Amino acid sequence: MIPELGQFALILALGVAFVQAVFPLAGTWRHNPAWLALARPAAGLQFGLLMVAFSCLATSFLGNDFSVAYVAQHSNSLLPKPYQFAAVWGGHEGSLLLWIVMLAGWGAAVALFSRNLPMPMVARVLSVMGWIGIGFLAFIITTSNPFDRLMPAPADGRDLNPLLQDPGLVIHPPMLYMGYVGLSVAFSFALAALLAGRLDAAWARWSRPWTVIAWAFLTFGIGLGSWWAYYELGWGGWWFWDPVENASLMPWLVATALIHSLMVTEKRGGFKAWTVLLAISAFSLSLLGTFLVRSGVLTSVHAFASDPTRGVFILIFLAIVVGISLSLFAWRAPEVTTGGSFGLLSRESLLLSNSVLLVVATAAVLLGTLYPLVIDALNLGKLSVGPPYFNLVFAPLMVPLLFVLVPGTVARWREARVPELIRELRWVGLGALVGGQLAPLALGAWSWGTAIGATLGLWVGLASLQHIVVRLSKPGRIGAGFWGMHLAHLGLAVVVLGITGVKSYEVERDVRMGLGDVVEIGPYSFQLKALQEVPGPNYRAMRGVFDVSRDGRVFEQMMPEKRRYFSSAMPMTEAAIDSGFWRDLYVSLGDVIQTNPPEWSVRVYYKPFVPWLWTGVLLMTLGGLLAAIDRRYRKSARGGRD
Numbered sequence: 001m002i003p004e005l006g007q008f009a010l011i012l013a014l015g016v017a018f019v020q021a022v023f024p025l026a027g028t029w030r031h032n033p034a035w036l037a038l039a040r041p042a043a044g045l046q047f048g049l050l051m052v053a054f055s056c057l058a059t060s061f062l063g064n065d066f067s068v069a070y071v072a073q074h075s076n077s078l079l080p081k082p083y084q085f086a087a088v089w090g091g092h093e094g095s096l097l098l099w100i101v102m103l104a105g106w107g108a109a110v111a112l113f114s115r116n117l118p119m120p121m122v123a124r125v126l127s128v129m130g131w132i133g134i135g136f137l138a139f140i141i142t143t144s145n146p147f148d149r150l151m152p153a154p155a156d157g158r159d160l161n162p163l164l165q166d167p168g169l170v171i172h173p174p175m176l177y178m179g180y181v182g183l184s185v186a187f188s189f190a191l192a193a194l195l196a197g198r199l200d201a202a203w204a205r206w207s208r209p210w211t212v213i214a215w216a217f218l219t220f221g222i223g224l225g226s227w228w229a230y231y232e233l234g235w236g237g238w239w240f241w242d243p244v245e246n247a248s249l250m251p252w253l254v255a256t257a258l259i260h261s262l263m264v265t266e267k268r269g270g271f272k273a274w275t276v277l278l279a280i281s282a283f284s285l286s287l288l289g290t291f292l293v294r295s296g297v298l299t300s301v302h303a304f305a306s307d308p309t310r311g312v313f314i315l316i317f318l319a320i321v322v323g324i325s326l327s328l329f330a331w332r333a334p335e336v337t338t339g340g341s342f343g344l345l346s347r348e349s350l351l352l353s354n355s356v357l358l359v360v361a362t363a364a365v366l367l368g369t370l371y372p373l374v375i376d377a378l379n380l381g382k383l384s385v386g387p388p389y390f391n392l393v394f395a396p397l398m399v400p401l402l403f404v405l406v407p408g409t410v411a412r413w414r415e416a417r418v419p420e421l422i423r424e425l426r427w428v429g430l431g432a433l434v435g436g437q438l439a440p441l442a443l444g445a446w447s448w449g450t451a452i453g454a455t456l457g458l459w460v461g462l463a464s465l466q467h468i469v470v471r472l473s474k475p476g477r478i479g480a481g482f483w484g485m486h487l488a489h490l491g492l493a494v495v496v497l498g499i500t501g502v503k504s505y506e507v508e509r510d511v512r513m514g515l516g517d518v519v520e521i522g523p524y525s526f527q528l529k530a531l532q533e534v535p536g537p538n539y540r541a542m543r544g545v546f547d548v549s550r551d552g553r554v555f556e557q558m559m560p561e562k563r564r565y566f567s568s569a570m571p572m573t574e575a576a577i578d579s580g581f582w583r584d585l586y587v588s589l590g591d592v593i594q595t596n597p598p599e600w601s602v603r604v605y606y607k608p609f610v611p612w613l614w615t616g617v618l619l620m621t622l623g624g625l626l627a628a629i630d631r632r633y634r635k636s637a638r639g640g641r642d
Contacts, residue, residue: 001066002056002059002060002063003056003057003065003067003149004147005052005056006053006055006056006060006146006147007051007053007058007145007147008053009049009050009052009053009056009149010049010053010137010140010141010145011141013046013049013050013053013100013104013133013137014134014137014138014141014175015354016042016045016046016047016049016135016152017042017046017130017133017137018130018134019038019042019130020038020039020042020043020046020126020127020129020130020133021127021128021130021131021133021575022127022130023027023035023038023039023042024036024038024039024042024123024124024126024127024130024350025042025123025124025127025195027123027245028120028123028124028195028196028202028626029383033119036119036120036123037119039111039122039123039126039127040111040112040122040126042130043104043107043108043110043111043126043129043130044108044111044112044247046104046107046108046130046133047101047104047105047107049103049110049348050100050101050104052088053097053101054088054097054098054101056481057070057088057097057146057147058085058088058093058145059087060147061068061075061084061085061087062081062084062085063325064077064084064157065151065486066150066153066154066155066156066157067150067151067152067153068146068147068149068150069148069149069150070091070093070094070146070147070148071087071157072150072153072157072158073091073157073158073412074087074090074091074094074157074158074159074160074161075157075159075160076156076157076158076159076231076567077156077157078159078537078538078566078567079157079159079160079165080537080538081539082167082170082347082572083160083164083170084160085162086160086164086169086172087160089173089174090160090161090164090169092144092310093105093144093145093174094139094145094146095177095423096136096139096140096144096146096148098139098173099136099173099177099180099290099539099602100133100137100140100176100304101134101623102174102178102181102182103129103132103133103136103181103184104133104162104503106129106181106182106184106210107126107129107130107133110122110125110126110129110188110210111126112186114206114526117206120196121206122197122204124188124191124192124194124195125185125188125189125454126188127192128183128187128188128191129184129188132184132188134228135317135320135321136317139310139313139314139317140482141213142313143309143310143313144310146223152512158567159538159565159566159567159568160206160540161478161568162563162565162568162570162572163232163233163572165377165565166228167231168224168227168228168231168232168605169228169232171224172221172224172225172228173383175217175220175221175223176217176218176222176225176248177221177223178214178217178218178221179214179215179216179217179218179219179220179221179222179251179252179255180218180248180251180286180290181214181216181286182210182211182214182215182216182217182277183211183220183251183255183279183282183283183286184212184283184286185207185210185211185359186207186210186211186214186255186258186279186282186283187279187282187283187325187595188399189203189206189207189279190203190207190275190276190279190280191280191325191328193276194276194328194329194331194332195328197332197335199273199276199332199335200269200272201265201266201267201269204262204265204266204275205266205632207279207346208262208263208630209257209627209630210281210628210631211255211258211259212259212484212624212625212627212628213624213625214255214627215252215255215259215624216254216620216622216624216625216628217621218248218251218255218622219252219618219620219621219624220251220618220621221248222249222252222601222611222617223244223384223614223621224276224318224615225248225504226233226238226239226245226246226613227614228503230610231573231575231577232573232575233573234573234574234575234588234590234603235588236508236575236586236588236603236605236607238502238610238613240387241368241386241387241390241391243292243369244292244293245367246294246369246390247285247288247289247293247369248289248638250288250289250362250365250366250369251282251283251285251286251289253358253359253361253362253365254278254281254282254285254358254359254362255282255581256283256358256527257278257326257354257355257356257358257359258275258278258279260354260355260408261275261278261351261352261370262275262346262354263351264347264351264352267413268342268348268413268414270342270348271348271352271355272332272353273329273504274355275435277329278355278359280322280325280326280329280333280396281359283321284318284321284325284367285362287314287317287318287321288318291311291314291315292369303523326567340576341365341414342413342414342415343414343415343416345411345417345418345421345642346387346411346412346413346414346415346416347408347411347413347416348413348414348459349411350404350407350408350411351524353404353408354401354405354408355370355398357400357401357557358401359398361394361397361398361401364390364394364397365390365394366443368389368390368393369385371383371385372384372385375510389542398456399452400454402456402457402459402460402492402496403456403459405460405489405492406425406428406459406460407421407425407462409463409464409467409485409489410424410425410463410467411515415496424445426462427466428459428462428463429459430461431458431462432455432456432458432462433455435454435455435458436451436452436454436455436456436458436459436474437451437455438456439458440454440504441503443501443505443608444505445504445505446533447504449503449504450500450504451498453496453497453499453500453503453504454497454500457493457494457496457497457500458493458494458497459493460490460493460496461489461494461517462490462491463496464486464489464490464493465490467486471636479630479631479632480626480627480629480630480631481626481627481630481632483623483626483627484622484623484624484625484626484627484628484630485623485627486623487619487620487622487623487626488620488623488624488627489623490619490623491615491616491617491618491619491620491621491622491623492616492620493616493621494612494615494616494619495612495613495617496614497612498609498610498611498612498613498615499613500609501608501609501612502607502608502610502613503611505608505609506605506606506608507521507606508603508604508605508606509521509603509604509605510601510602510603511601511602511603511604512593512599512600512601512602513528513598513599513600513602514528514595514597514598514599515529515530515531515597516528516529517599519602519604521604521605521606522606523550523551524548524550524585524606525548525549526546526547526548526551526558526587526604527546527547527549528544528545528546528600529545529547530544530545531543531544531545531600532545534561536563538565538566538567539563539564539565539566539572540563540564540566541561541562541563542561542562542565542592543559543560543561543589544559544560544561544587544589544600545558545559545586546558546559546560546576547615548578548585549552556578556585558576558577558578558585559574559576560573560574560575560587560589561573561574561576561589561591562574562589562591571591573588573590574591575588576588579610579611580611582608582609582611583606583607583608583609583610583611584605584606584607584610584611585604585605585606585607586604586605586606586607587602587603587604588601588603588604588605589602590602
């Protein structure tokens with residue numbers, strides 16, 4: 001009866017979501033304190049019921065209950081227990097349940113940590129989140145029920161997709177979903193402010209830490225996905241401009257713009273309308289990503305194969321969310337004041353330029369992602385938009401964005417003076433220019449692209465370091481927000497330098513190797529010493545043993561595998577990676593070539609600066625979390641009426 005209990009919990013959660021959506025909002029109009037007070041307990045109860053449902057599904061997986069259709073489709077009795085648990089979100093139905101659990105979790109967190117906010121504002125925020133919960137709960141109950149029974153029950157399940165049987169995929173979806181769904185909090189605060197007719201600095205201050213936390217999770221989730229693709233797919237790449245990758249990048253770009261715009265709204269009372277539009281756009285893009293992944297319109301290693309009915313449901317829900325939000329915005333926009341004035345050169349203008357460039361970059365990615373789908377839907381043929389388009393359009397937009405970022409951190413509010421900025425940043429600019437030219441020469445080859453990338457990375461990184469040194473020389477307490485901002489900017493600088501280094505100096509060799517053969521890349525030699533058959537819990541693998549040497553001395557043994565899972569004929573590649581501070585060595589074992597003696601196709605890569613990508617992502621994530629816990633966000637809200 002465990003699946004039926006989970007189903008019952010889902011239905012109860014839908015009822016509670018209805019109470020959470022309707023009564024607190026009605027209470028703000030009728031000035032009914034009892035109805036307002038329902039918001040917090042309803043949010044907590046909804047989260048508790050959904051945790052019951054999630055636990056029931058997890059129990060079904062861990063207990064190998066193949067009478068549940070979803071379990072039979074995505075698990076197997078030979079599947080190791082950690083992957084049986086991760087299989088809960090390994091398919092469409094379970095991942096959607098995880099999405100809803102996290103949505104309710106964010107709502108419960110808002111209810112718990114908003115004790116100092118005016119009750120009407122909390123009621124409106126939780127009511128909006130309740131309406132979002134109603135949409136997704138109706139979706140899962142009517143079209144995507146993970147508790148449907150399968151009669152008669154099969155003796156065993158089909159197994160989890162071998163691509164997903166990896167530690168990275170155990171934690172990647174939850175982190176990504178935390179970011180996706182977390183943007184609903186910023187969206188809910190924006191709509192709550194519109195409903196109240198109070199687009200002032202207060203709502204920006206209240207919503208900013210939630211937005212930053214969601215951004216940090218989304219950053220970490222995207223980084224984890226890139227890391228997983230790098231080592232698991234055997235291609236040696238870390239970003240492919242895959243449509244599903246783009247679906248996560250677009251809300252991240254807009255959320256980045258939103259964080260900076262919220263800062264202006266909070267501190268100067270400006271950009272109010274722009275900030276609301278960014279909050280609406282960020283969550284709308286996360287819903288669009290949900291549609292792309294679950295509608296069946298995409299073919300991707302990241303997508304869930306789903307029937308079009310589900311896609312139509314999400315598309316209608318997206319249209320309703322965007323339509324209501326923009327209508328509410330149009331209603332309240334005439335009442336919005338412009339906020340404080342600012343000069344052509346000021347911190348406000350530079351942050352606005354930053355936001356606009358991020359939105360333009362998002363639009364470029366959105367066009368390249370959706371245009372082929374629109375052409376296909378109109379039966380106008382097949383069109384593929386790949387990395388050449390995205391690299392050509394996206395990369396040039398990043399150049400002015402990175403340049404503007406630095407003066408935006410030091411310029412004065414309202415009006416800045418050019419001589420002051422030059423005096424403040426002259427040594428940073430000189431160091432970036434000199435280092436950006438010398439670094440490529442030291443690494444072996446100079447090119448315009450490498451020099452520009454290195455210069456911009458050093459420009460951002462050196463500016464943050466200078467700002468930290470100057471601030472440490474002054475007395476007084478340094479807030480977590482300061483450290484968070486500059487740690488995130490340092491992380492961005494490290495990512496830019498990593499991308500520049502790997503794109504400029506990576507070396508790839510696709511070769512045929514027999515036992516004893518040697519392939520050389522730069523100063524490194526790779527010798528295939530042995531081939532071993534290795535049994536796994538639910539697969540058999542052929543493992544290659546490679547001795548890696550430099551200057552005639554073996555310093556590492558790398559062992560890539562080619563796996564065949566019992567439940568699937570699809571072979572899987574497990575790359576071997578030797579990571580250092582400056583570079584990765586990457587070996588991928590391909591298929592056997594029937595020669596006498598037999599040979600194997602092997603990919604050997606030298607990847608300089610790839611570890612810097614993951615290091616930069618971690619720094620950005622940590623910076624976001626630090627900024628969110630700044631003490632000023634924990635102070636009591638002023639005023640209890642709204």
